[in-house]
Amino acid sequence: MAFDGVTVSAIVSELKKNLTGGRIYKIYQPEVDELCLVVKNRTEQGNTTSRLVISADASLPLIYLTGQTKENPTTAPNFCMLLRKHIGNARILSVTQPNFERIVEMQLEHLDEMGDLCQKKLIVEIMGKHSNIIFTDADGTIIDSIKHISHQVSSVREVLPGRTYVYPPAQEKENPLDIDINYFMNHVLRKPVSVTKAIYTSLTGLSPVIANEICYRAGVDGGMSTAGLSMQEQEDLYAAFDAMRTSIKEEQFAPCIAYQGYAPKEFAACTLTMYGEEADNLPKKDVDGLKVFPSMSPVIEEYYQAKSVVTRIRQRSTDLRKIVNNAIERTAKKYDLQRSQLKDTEKRDKYKVYGELLTAYGYSCKPGDKEITCENYYDGSMLTIPLDPEQSAMENAKRYFNKYNKLKRTYEALMELTVESKEELDYLLSVQNSLEIAKTENDLQEIKQELVESGYVRGRFDRNKQKKQVKAKPLHYISSDGYHMYVGKNNFQNEELTFKFAEGNDLWFHAKQMPGSHVIVKTNGETEIPDRTYEEAARLAAYYSTGKEAPKVEIDYTTKKNLKKPPKAKPGFVIYHTNYSMSIEPDIHGIAEA
Template structure:
């Protein structure tokens, strides 16, 4: 799923139509590596998202606003100083590089007209937003790159800006047929690899598509291509280049079943049969926002939850290590009953032991079987019996203490695993606030002096079943308790993944009988919002809420029930209507 040069060419084609001539009305930096520009046009306001995220760099038009920090970061303040109310005069792409140039003219402090360029480089972990003067001198960048980080190019204020050429690739827009053939023939590898490895802006999926349209197996080695094959492949390649030059794009997402697997700015005909299908879009921005919305949200929330995850993971590793050690010690205490029996048998049959004997064979009157008891030859039978009773007493006390400790540690492990699952399903910052509060109340995070309890604004997921029943899903243990014991009534139905951490799912019945389809949909939600969501099938327990009890002193989210129904279900919730989260 490559954000390649052709995709960027398609985005730029849209941006030129929508933004050129517009004025920069607002400049915001909602994330450390992200800008949100609001541009005023006669037709209304447009928002442009530019994300230089190392894991998910993106640029597209969006209608969604994002909250910004109370104090704007330095880079944002610099852009506001220079570009506020500036006019966008051009948007361009050098060749098919994954680079966007946004040229802006503005008036300086003296009222003179100046030109600046905001450069966006969408290059994976090297992605950046660079603000340049009209002489290509870097004014500043959202990420500073010193010589200690990169020997190829420094990205620092005052340094000259240039495109770093680190790969020996040609510009597809200027390639003729002879050059095309020479580049591919020089690479003894599969055809599709030779194509994307030879030309800037071509992704592996686009290379596979070119081979497919040319009727060639992409895995076929270049050495096996005939002159006719080269000519046919170049014809398809040239046709794609012409569509890029003419800005004749056809954005689409390829699906396998209900799962989106690839996207491109040109039709992906290799996904047009069987369970595979294409969904066309009139706007690449709309496609990107749809395709990456969930992934971008998850990427951001994982970054923001990294500290909490580290706390949970550290505590989990410590408790698991402690639990394994306690189980090993518990196994050692299994010998305690043997020592008690040895002591009793020595008290009963010890008279037959002679001084200096190293063992005594006697009949175990509990099993009527002979048993050989090791003896210390320096001690009498009575003293040996006392020694065994002492060992028994010590192991018994150890067993009793460990029985309680292992239960406590196991409860802590189960509790931490539920918090870990809650972190996995969190989608917003406010979801993390409640999880952090739970960790604080549980003693994993120390509350700073004078710090007030965080305001909770997160709410459970809310779904509507196909039959019109409202279904609620807790995002964390606090919400699970509130859903089950404050929100749900006695005849509402309660669902939970069996034996694994997961959300409480409540179906409001409003006094009606639930149809089978609603039971299945609620079961799917319980499976999806559990630790078993990646499994093919998950076992779900369900019961009326009045059967669910909370033991005294139990940790948040923990309940018991003594009678229930069960179902095996998958975790596909794509057909269930989501109302809010």
């Protein structure tokens, strides 16, 4: 879902109600492209404290109010220090959205160093990879920005200190709040494209989702060409558009998220009737519908929170992913080649039989014979053996014995090498799975240290130092029956959970023959555990494995006392011979986090 002009309009409406008249109490910059403002205000409800998050991240630009407190870095970046100098304790005069663009302008009033009252502007541009946070003085001169855009980066508009701020160039679109029925009929619906595309390419701030919603409310197929519209359909489209525009002008928003089962499909500042009706207690399995919110900020926070974490962690794990993927590709090629060579050694026993039969029946060969047919005394069949006519029967027998011995040595070496390659490949796939479920910087640091220890990343590894510095914890859930369940997020945690944290009768779960997390259920010495706890632990093991997308995953489970780690094995590797299995759906919704 695009962060479109309608969403920005709803956010601006919310910010006006909560921030106008308030004073900026605290400014900090938790990420290189993210800013947080704490604003204290007096409202009809009394004294309030609001936390505004502004992100100019190229992949996930956002602006919303949150109740959560983000970590304040020890050292503030330069942009943050500049804002603290100028607008610390500034009063927010207004929050506006110019020209229905994806821009939020905050007019600020503060005292300068001489004690004189002056004004500044904080401008937030929510425009994908072009997103920015720009700080200007009253006349529009840029003081600084969170991203500097030079002429080499953009020939259209520079964003540098000292330059005059100008709005992003228009895209030949009209403000939907200003047009009339004639423009809508004679310009928007005259474009030789589909109805949906005609709407969102002609009017500022309308995304394809909003355009589709307008078509749905009008009872018109958004995919049909504008040339095929009847007059009645055109009038219905304008009526639906005008009704939505009126609600925007009157700030009558209906923020919602459209769910398809557990997955959020879209969000918007207006009711997305095309996705169904409002449903209670969403998300639910196999239930589609709308979850309605009182304001826009909780919609954005719920929809993007998980996505934001995943996006940032994926960006920061790019180098590790590249190292692991290259190692997987290299090891897989080596493993395939070894298996192919191993298959070639299957004919070694044939050469041994050739040599033995030639030793027994070679007396019947004549000089120059190219083959000999004799009885195979192993199975009673007749066997034709190719001969080198320039060699005697005994020399041919010796040649076959030499081939047999060579292939036998190759087979014995390859048997050992293929086992090593398979173990290495399984290990690398487990690291790849750990990167997929990593959620924090500490998780990535542990994985990097694991790769250093294993020799895939250059660097020094100090296990004792690592224990002090990295404090990543395994995932912790509580079953419906009250049992504590722990999930390792990487091989270090898997090994720690299984061999140091778990006790003899604690239960251990793992996806069968595939990389995945170790899941430990603390039984507290009890021998009778409810079936529901078994199932929930198995669902965790399935979800945190490479079989996450499969409809069913087979899970092995046993007690901790049945597990062993072979000498010199990779971290997290275990063997077991006594276990049970079950097939389970990889679905963890409904399992409570501790």
